Amino acid sequence: MSLTVKSDPSAQAAGDDVTEQPQQQQTAGAGGDPYAAAGSVGSEEGTEAVYTLAGGDWDEIAREIAAGEGESPEERIVVNMGPQHPSTHGVLRLVVETEGETVTEVRCGIGFLHTGIEKNLEFRNWTQGVTFVTRMDYTTPFYQEVAYCLAVEKLLDIEDQVPERANVIRVLLMELNRIASHMVCIATGGMEMGALSAMIFGFRERELILDIFEMITGLRMNHAYVRPGGVAQDLPPGAVDKIREFLALMPTRMRDIEALCNENPIFKGRTEGIGFLDLTGCMALGITGPVLRATGLPHDLRKTQPYCGYENYDFDVVTWDSCDCYGRYRIRMDEVRQSLRIVEQCLDRLKPGPVMIEDRKIAWPAQLALGGDGMGNSLDHIRHIMGESMEALIHHFKLVTEGFRVPPGQVYVGIESPKGELGCHAVSDGGTRPYRVHFRDPSFNNLQAVSTMSEGGMIADLIVAVASIDPVMGGVDR
């Protein structure tokens, strides 16, 4: 669209304007075509100028140009980056106001991936909720599952009854998931600044973990494997060996990425001092995770408020003190190392035992056997309810049709996801379905820092800053 404004503020030109004004209006009026006005104005050489502008507040821009104040209008561009843009990390829309290459204002537009998961949860029973929450942040499915299950277990007051083996498996899967999530972050972040090898490496390494997930849960993503009371199945035979192979392989793969990036002058030039956010900013904006730890504060819920038995594992909280994107990258790489340490300890701690709570009402439908048709089933259970016990059949019917009840109340549970504090606020009205479940997704909160991190920098640095937050829009929009 074009906007026609008086460009010459000099007195002489203004004088000319006054005389020409009626003539102009006449032309427009005579033609009867309102769009012809611009053409007729253009014929008045020297007194009028046509600017091509897009975005921003029209009235404000027109007034500024007319008054000849503010920055030069040719230099001021409002760029709409996304929502479909390869370098905005999913369907994130960034409304960027620039002056040349410098970003003067950024606003985030989110909500393009809103799927109403929280609303849908209210129409399914408590166990089915896991299937929904796992789809929120699709790079960290186990974290949503665990946060949700911890909240439900807290409402049920059965946290102490979750078997040890289930907790070890949860930690094991969460830490593998942390590695996978950090790999995606480094892969996509690297790709966005042109380090395509980093992307190839990152996704290749992630695939190793997804293979393990597939072996254990049957699915690469969206597992619904962690359930209130424990986990759905025990580890399959061969899983521990496969994880051990991965543990042996991963450090060498890590060295590949680090050799490529850590001291790479281009990589450092793109990330060092970029996306600066100090501790004060983090506290004000509620930022957690690697962004917070890059300011030097060793805040990690796994250490400070352990859950799932994290107090039994030996690991370090990684910090960096540069407050920039490079520090966040280094923290992620070092956290992968710590996660490998934890996974190794998990394997040593795995003792045979149940993986689901003893209470059969909460446990159902876990630990089904694989039937001949490939579907989960349990022939022993079917024989019991169909042939042996009428009461068991009634209980089975009630459990399958309505699920278990959770006493009324509300709880908030926070766990340390790869991106920061993932919170689950669960409300029960004593029914068989969640009354309300709300997820405090770390990416949702952390995206608020985009403006602070990138205003005053270059457009190219904005991309790097967003990548260092590692937002996943599935979690942001839910």
Add this chain to the structure above:
Amino acid sequence: MSEKQNLPPTPEPDPGTGRSEGAALPQPLAEQAAEVVAVRRGMFGGNGQDTSGYGRLVRRIEFPGQSPRPYGGYFDEVENELFGALEERDLAPERAIEKVVVHRGQLTFHVRREHLVAVARTLRDDAALRFELCLGVCGVHLPEETGRELQILVPLLSITHNRRVQLAASCPDADPHLPSLTGVYPATDWHERETWDMFGIVFDGHPALTRILMPDDWPGHPQRKDYPLGGIPVEFKGAQIPAPDQRRSYR
């Protein structure tokens, strides 16, 4: 219905679905006062298709009320410090704080909405409290709790002392206004927008309270209980499939 007079004193666990025998599962809230937030009748949701004979069941939904002291852990200390600090700021604690609930190991201050900002500021600034991080605003819609239909829960975290507390506030449906916490915790900016978007709670003092997840011109607030869950009408041999929230379903 005539059951109104002789409501059972505690919610009767449903014989078929109640907690399993003997397990250390939640008891009726013993000494802790309980607050009835809703009364449900019958066993099924949906629209009067209940032919099961359970239509006269009455179940009271009770949320935990004011907890008896001492609460245990750091909760007593936090409460004492908060009440002391509020008094220093010429705000009588009993005026600001409606009740203190300890439930499932979590401490929640129910704050009267006009004092929400003052209480939050005290929690953030007082050296003995120092709740630096605000983790968002979670809304809940309880349409049956007259006068406090819309509620929020604000979880706070103190990294200095490694403590958690929650603030709760409520407002009636007819006057859905709560003060914005953005002045104290800028982090609540998007969370309050989300709560406005989903519940229609107006946060007074918020710099730009616009929809964040739903489109700008969306009618209604989806997370409210009176907002239906969408359902595409599917017809099968003349039968209408109701949307999930209209179906006959267990409570």
